[in-house]
Amino acid sequence: MNDAPAKHDNSHTIAELLRSQLNKFSPAEMKIVNHLQANYPMSGLVSITELSENCGVSTPTVMRTLKKIDYSSFPTFQKALKDELQQTLSDPIAKHDKWATDAPESHVLNKVADTVTTNLRHSLNQISHEQFDAIIDLLAQQDQALHIVGGRITSAFARYLNTHLEVIRENVYLFPEAVALWPHHMLKIKPNDVMIVFDVRRYEQDLITISKLADTRGAKIILFTDQWLSPIAGYATHTLPIRIEGKSGWDSGVVTLFFAEAIVVALEEKLWAQTSARMRELEDMFDLTERFKKRME
Structure with missing residues (x-):
C-alpha cells in the first residue's frame, strides 16, 4: 500500500477521509474516529501510544483504522496532519504565493470555475x-x-x-x-x-x-x-x-x-x-x- 502523500496528493483531508469511510469502521475503530474529530487535528498530534490510551484501544487498532484511509504508517499520518495544520494558519499572502506558483496556464475565469466545481463536488x-x-x-x-x-x-x-x-x-x-x-x-x-x-x-x-x-x-x-x-x-x-x-x-x-x-x-x-x-x-x-x-x- 502506498504512503498517503503519494496516493492522496493532498486532495482530501484526513477528516474527509474518515467521514467517507464511516460505514467501514468497527466499534473500536469508531472510538478513534470520534476522538480525532472531537479536537481535530490536534488530537492526532500525539504519540501512537498516547492516542491509543486516550481512545481506550490498542495500538494495532489505531493502525488498522489508519490503513482503512490508506495511511500505512503513523509518521506519514502525522505529517499529513501537520501539513493540514499549516494550511489552516496560512495568511492571504502565503496563499496567493502558493497559488501563483502552482497555477496552470489558463484564463482566470476557467481557473476559478474549475476550483469552484471541484470544491462543490468534494463538499x-x-x-x-x-x-x-x-x-x-x-x-x-x-x-x-x-x-x-x-x-x-x-x-x-x-x-x-x-x-x-x-x-x-x-x-x-x-x-x-x-x-x-x-x-x-x-x-x-x-x-x-x-x-x-x-x-x-x-x-x-x-x-x-x-x-x-x-x-x-x-x-x-x-x-x-x-x-x-x-x-x-x-x-x-x-x-x-x-x-x-x-x-x-x-x-x-x-x-x-x-x-x-x-x-x-x-x-x-x-x-x-x-x-x-x-x-x-x-x-x-x-x-x-x-x-x-x-x-x-
Missing part, C-alpha cells in the same frame, strides 16, 4: 442528504429561537442567511456586528435554541468562545466550516465541512453560499404555508413604505 461527497435533512428539521422547530453569527469575512454569509430566514420563520436573530456586544446577545440564548456559526481558517477566537458558551447554555450548534474543521466542531450538533480552496490570497465562499441558499430553499418549502403568509405581510409593508418601484399596471 457534496462529505455532506449526506440525511444530515442536510436533519438540519432542516431542526431549523423548522420554531419554538426554538435561531441565532446566526459569522466572523470577519463570513459575517456576510450570516447576514445573507438571516435576511432570508427571518422572513421564512419566526424567532430569528443576527448577532450584532460589534463583538463587544456578543455577550449581551448570549443572554437571549436558551436551552435547545439553535445557533448557526460560520467559521473558516484562520478560526476566530471570539467565535470559538461564544460557541463554547452557547454549548454550556444548552444550545444546538450548526457549524459552517472548511475541510480542516474549525475547533467549534467539537461543540456542534451538525457540522458542514465545505471546501473553500480559492485561486487568490482569499478562500472561496461560493460553495458556502450554495449551502446557505440550499437551506433557504429547503426550509421555505417545508414551512411554505406559514412562510407565504409572512411574505404577503412583508410585501404589504413594502407597498406602504414605497420601498420598491411598483410594477406597471
Whole structure:
C-alpha cells in the first residue's frame, strides 16, 4: 500500500477521509474516529501510544483504522496532519504565493470555475442528504429561537442567511456586528435554541468562545466550516465541512453560499404555508413604505 502523500496528493483531508469511510469502521475503530474529530487535528498530534490510551484501544487498532484511509504508517499520518495544520494558519499572502506558483496556464475565469466545481463536488461527497435533512428539521422547530453569527469575512454569509430566514420563520436573530456586544446577545440564548456559526481558517477566537458558551447554555450548534474543521466542531450538533480552496490570497465562499441558499430553499418549502403568509405581510409593508418601484399596471 502506498504512503498517503503519494496516493492522496493532498486532495482530501484526513477528516474527509474518515467521514467517507464511516460505514467501514468497527466499534473500536469508531472510538478513534470520534476522538480525532472531537479536537481535530490536534488530537492526532500525539504519540501512537498516547492516542491509543486516550481512545481506550490498542495500538494495532489505531493502525488498522489508519490503513482503512490508506495511511500505512503513523509518521506519514502525522505529517499529513501537520501539513493540514499549516494550511489552516496560512495568511492571504502565503496563499496567493502558493497559488501563483502552482497555477496552470489558463484564463482566470476557467481557473476559478474549475476550483469552484471541484470544491462543490468534494463538499457534496462529505455532506449526506440525511444530515442536510436533519438540519432542516431542526431549523423548522420554531419554538426554538435561531441565532446566526459569522466572523470577519463570513459575517456576510450570516447576514445573507438571516435576511432570508427571518422572513421564512419566526424567532430569528443576527448577532450584532460589534463583538463587544456578543455577550449581551448570549443572554437571549436558551436551552435547545439553535445557533448557526460560520467559521473558516484562520478560526476566530471570539467565535470559538461564544460557541463554547452557547454549548454550556444548552444550545444546538450548526457549524459552517472548511475541510480542516474549525475547533467549534467539537461543540456542534451538525457540522458542514465545505471546501473553500480559492485561486487568490482569499478562500472561496461560493460553495458556502450554495449551502446557505440550499437551506433557504429547503426550509421555505417545508414551512411554505406559514412562510407565504409572512411574505404577503412583508410585501404589504413594502407597498406602504414605497420601498420598491411598483410594477406597471
